[in-house]
Amino acid sequence: MKRLATALAVTSLLALGACNKSPAENKAENIRDAAENNAVAIENEADATRAAGENQADATENRADAVRDAGENRADAVEANDTH
DSSP states (O other), X not given: OHHHHHHHHHHHHHHHHGGGSOHHHHHHHHHHHHHHHHHHHHHHHHHHHHHHHHHHHHHHHHHXXXXXXXXXXXXXXXXXXXXX
C-alpha cells in the first residue's frame, strides 16, 4: 500500500512537470508511469501472496501444536489412571 501511495504521488508530481514537454516526451513519461503503476500493483500482489502463504504456514503449525497437545493430554491421562 505504501508503494502505491508513493507511485501515485510521483505520478502526480510528474504530471505537474509535464506542462513544458513535447508530445513525445509526455507520451514516453506516460508509458513509464503506467509501467511503474503496473509494477507496484504486481509487488502488492506478491506481498499479499506472501502474507497468505505465511498465514497458511501458521495455521499448519497450529494444527501440529494441537496434535502434540492432544497426544500429551492423552498420555497424561493414561499415566494418571495407571494403578500398578
